Ligand SMILES: NC(=O)C1=CN([C@@H]2O[C@H](COP(=O)(O)OP(=O)(O)OC[C@H]3O[C@@H](n4cnc5c(N)ncnc54)[C@H](OP(=O)(O)O)[C@@H]3O)[C@@H](O)[C@H]2O)[C@H](O)CC1
């Protein structure tokens with residue numbers, strides 16, 4: 404029996420679909436594999452059966468359209484719950500076109516559907532992971548009809564009406580079998596009374612591709628609401644600077660370019676004017692003294708209360724700072740991004756923390772460098788933190804899942820790119836979970852570097868990258 408424990412949320416599945424498309428495995432190929440797998444299972448229920456397919460207007464329906472092509476010899480009728488012109492996606496449209504000469508098709512426009520024929524098998528391909536809220540007509544009538552028939556019911560991916568993540572439902576198709584794709588949806592495991600026997604079909608997504616960050620991560624982690632008020636898109640506090648002045652400013656500007664509404668810098672007052680001089684966009688608070696010390700902790704904690712995320716460490720240059728970092732983490736902070744000298748593995752349980760070490764810092768903190776991705780995952784799990792290990796191939800893990808990022812190029816070894824990355828993470832972490840905030844940020848940072856390379860070749864600077872962050876986000880959001 405497959406390992407039922409590793410499930411995937413519908414939003415994560417959607418992100419992986421997008422990334423597959425971006426990295427060369429098209430949704431059309433995935434749909435073909437899904438539909439073929441569906442047909443393989445239906446064929447096991449006996450040949451020459453009369454089949455009625457209820458199909459929706461999205462890719463759940465698309466899977467069934469593909470299956471029709473793989474079910475030669477079966478007597479198939481399709482009830483399309485809408486008009487052909489309303490089919491939403493190009494790949495579902497293409498597969499619908501291909502079956503118009505293969506089976507009977509009836510467009511169902513209003514809910515007074517009747518079954519004037521007996522069918523051995525009914526396939527529920529109405530709604531899958533795209534379901535939102537209560538079922539609209541004619542879907543709810545179709546569900547009642549299916550449930551009142553005595554046909555054998557096969558649900559595609561998720562029984563229509565079931566919330567794929569929570570397992571909740573108002574009304575729902577009661578399936579004898581659910582054929583689900585790639586990974587189990589959490590809701591299926593909580594609703595066996597409606598999902599029936601769950602069969603998992605592989606659709607050809609290799610493990611490395613499931614882990615590989617892409618625009619799908621940005622779709623998940625970057626949120627923008629057009630009805631938002633100032634500050635709602637995130638308030639980031641950057642605590643850093645001392646020996647260096649540029650690093651905290653780069654992190655702050657990166658956070659602003661990544662969608663944060665308010666970014667406050669808290670730096671030693673000795674460099675306050677220098678840092679403030681970098682840009683009129685910066686709000687800079689001077690902390691007493693020329694280096695951040697115990698005496699500043701109270702003031703920093705007061706500032707933390709007014710922000711969503713604390714980003715700390717860049718430009719401090721004081722190896723003893725880790726003790727101060729650990730003291731600050733015991734205060735009001737609930738979400739923290741730790742970089743450079745602030746990185747510690749000892750984080751209070753009530754703090755959601757992302758650390759962004761390079762290999763040298765990883766070794767300093769954990770005593771050795773990780774052999775592989777799984778070791779990064781085990782370190783993250785052991786300490787209850789999310790690790791973004793920066794390298795040519797960034798490795799991200801929250802102790803449960805692993806993500807990998809390969810965007811970027813060797814021009815990014817220039818100083819300051821780590822500060823930029825930490826600022827991006829801080830902005831996305833205001834409203835997304837640690838794993839996807841970190842992986843989306845790694846992808847954005849690398850893509851900004853790639854856009855710089857496209858324009859300048861190598862020898863661009865971290866400052867050049869700042870201006871490409873909005874473009875990297877725009878490209879990612881627009882990639883569907
Ligand atoms: N990697 C994979 O697992 C793959 C899965 N595939 C299949 O794709 C579906 C998800 O397809 P999607 O197009 O995202 O959405 P659905 O087909 O589930 O829904 C279609 C539309 O239905 C509308 N909708 C949503 N909620 C309701 C509701 N409560 N009542 C009525 N209608 C509803 C909604 O349209 P709007 O009009 O609301 O915009 C949906 O867009 C997945 O389940 C798999 O079967 C891929 O084929 C291959 C890869």
Ligand SMILES: [K+]
Pocket residue numbers: 463527528529530531558559560561562563
């Ligand atoms: K379904």
